Amino acid sequence: MLTYSFENIGHAPLYAHLYRCIRRDIEAGVLQPGEKLPSKRALARHLGISTITVEGAYGQLMAEGWCTSQPKRGVYVASDIEKAAAAWPKIEPENSERPENPAAVPPSPPLRGTSPMGGGEIFTAPLIDFAARSASAETFPFSIWTKHLRRVIADDADALLSRSPGQGVLALRTAIAGHLRRFRGLAVAPEQIVIGAGTEYLYTLLVQFFGRDRRFCVENPGYGRIRRIYESLGATCLSASLDSAGVRPQELLASGAQIVHISPSHHFPTGLIMPISRRYELLGWATGAPDRYIIEDDYDSEFRLTGRPIPTLMGIDALGRVLYMNTFSKSLTPTIRISYLVLPQALVQPFRDRLGFYSCTVSNFEQYTLARFIEGGDFERHIRRMRTLYRRRRETILQLLKKSPFADRIEILEQGSGLHFLVRFHGAGTDEAIEKKLAKEGIRMKPLASYYAETTMPPKEAAGTFVLDYSAVAEEKMGEAVQRIGKALYT
């Protein structure tokens, strides 16, 4: 059977190493076209690794066309490997596979964000991902999380097997209410909270709750998926442009918008923080008619890194027109799907009447684990740790950009909040050209223009402006990242 050593592979994930070993054998003809690979389980047992590792490797090989799978039979070396060989650059020979040589080692953190068989990106060069929009895997407090999970299993079998109320288990809703009180100064009761498997799922509930016939409105530019979900569910979704304080009540009035979805703590992608005066103006707009509501998407408020906190819209809303949302996917890991919605008191009963028949989409195991994680203070400790980490990353990349040889060719637009800022590249070509040149150097970054609604033209000054999300890039990679940006755009 295939035998490879897993020693001295540095920081490369096991599956990436295995993928490389098998691919090299295919390219070298050791494994012949049409030859059957061992079953995942057999190979895993043989190499003393997990089947998931083998699956990851096989998945990557299949995604790239080196292998094919035949249902019921197994995985085979593709009969036509020329195509794959042409598409994927040759792997370095064995002796250069030192972890010190970054070009030879599949990169660890960014790979975690992509995935074999997921239709996602496949690495060709070690990727530095400034468009990840999620915490990087290595910062997740895995051992603390699993400690709580183990305790939940040991202590609470009964609770784990009791059907969760549709809104989520009381323990978690109570913990979240406590967190919101301590962390956001929000006084809400557990009964106002609705737990769901990700904000996307909660958006689908919101459309069903308010009704597809309402006129929803999202920020433009903004996070495109929100619009996509509203539209996928058949709701009309308007766009509101932004001035320097955020969406403008006059424009909302003129457009006839009813449900406005915004992120006042830290707008994506501009980084804008809505000042308190605009918040009151928006609440004024909302109270102007009985069917107007604001959805306050507080997705990265935990990571306000500078400045004084501004109260949430929900916290200053006396009339029950604000629904608050937040997620743990962003602050913990996107592989745990827990988000929540906070309803104003007056909407609790209508929500139950209309959508109370839905089962909760999050498993009890994770609900109780998260409840303990919050109650035990670990969530807030984690956030403090992450703030320090992100602040360092932010300062490092900003310093490096400002000291770089191309510092006079770029402009940095930052609002001192959240996990990203904007960089304007002067004289580096069109957005498309910049994105491609960066990608060629293994840098992923998205142009600001790509966050505008398809129906509107991005303003001229957006040209050359890119969103740099540093949340998934380790500090020690920043130097290389800036070098590569320079190489891509200014040499």
Added chain:
Amino acid sequence: MLTYSFENIGHAPLYAHLYRCIRRDIEAGVLQPGEKLPSKRALARHLGISTITVEGAYGQLMAEGWCTSQPKRGVYVASDIEKAAAAWPKIEPENSERPENPAAVPPSPPLRGTSPMGGGEIFTAPLIDFAARSASAETFPFSIWTKHLRRVIADDADALLSRSPGQGVLALRTAIAGHLRRFRGLAVAPEQIVIGAGTEYLYTLLVQFFGRDRRFCVENPGYGRIRRIYESLGATCLSASLDSAGVRPQELLASGAQIVHISPSHHFPTGLIMPISRRYELLGWATGAPDRYIIEDDYDSEFRLTGRPIPTLMGIDALGRVLYMNTFSKSLTPTIRISYLVLPQALVQPFRDRLGFYSCTVSNFEQYTLARFIEGGDFERHIRRMRTLYRRRRETILQLLKKSPFADRIEILEQGSGLHFLVRFHGAGTDEAIEKKLAKEGIRMKPLASYYAETTMPPKEAAGTFVLDYSAVAEEKMGEAVQRIGKALYT
């Protein structure tokens, strides 16, 4: 601080015991109206129990009106406990609290199905639940499941923190494909499978995939929640009546239905198994126009207890018109939210194009745990064990009913499959009266008529017919259950 003993409480869940202790103290005046209860964490530490237990007890006390919670401040004895005292029958005095006395001990399994704060039912007498529609908690293979979960945590940190593809992780989709092959003779590739947090969530994807403008159609009678979800998402939902073989192609043709959602393996609630001839007729209907599809909801096919297996519709569908669905909530525990959809090959790419932007709603922890649970053979062992258990439950309750003093007043309509059958009660009053009389004796059972669409009249012969789902009732409770049914209806 409140101090109670947790010894000799038999099988009562801890929280139910604590609830009873506190309630007794409130009724006895030991705890005075308006008095503050200790914080959950303090009481939990004091009594050496988990905070979840305290929360459960407090939740129950609040749900019944014995206590109230004040946000930011804590839980208080209600100032007006008379109302609660009037509504809830007096608890037996301490010395009768032996586990042998079932009336004095809050029942363990049914309580798991309800929940404080969930707006569900609150027990007044020990409930025997013949309408649970889910596996009872004590049958869940908790230690095997958690063994796999622990191993996943130990071995696969990397995989756990890699973002799942929208359709679910490959390992789980591969495991499910293997299970379907072995268990249902279905040959499908992992890429056809979509993992979601419960069938309800998958229904919402189906409406988005096919479009709200299609004419969906469900069985009448049927499981009402399916219609409710389709309608909540704005789709037109027709009803198809059933003859002795299931829905009739002629009626589908006449109604203009396009997407027909059925459960041919075991119809709920009639228990009907669709014969192979009707399956072919339905496939014939589906191929009559390019926009017709069948959703095959195979929700309890694992528990076919008698007779020979009939192939799935998907298995005999050569033209890609059948989408197959199943869930692990039914076969494992409803507190784990994992269901799946199998797309015909031709719909895989259109599905990705339309809904590929959605993140998977199930956390990686549970996806990988379930993958191992299936791959290791534990899922199939569990099903075999459950079949034996259910077969015994079925035979026991059937025998007891047939030998009961009221055997000549009832008719049993059973099709030899699944986890429920129908009982017709003669001369016991209207459906409503029967349901109430049963409830008074602590028996929960739903009339067949309640599963008909609101717009249609149930047939006359449905009167007095009830759906008896025995999946959540332990064998040793059956004798008492039958006695209580007799007492409720025939004395």
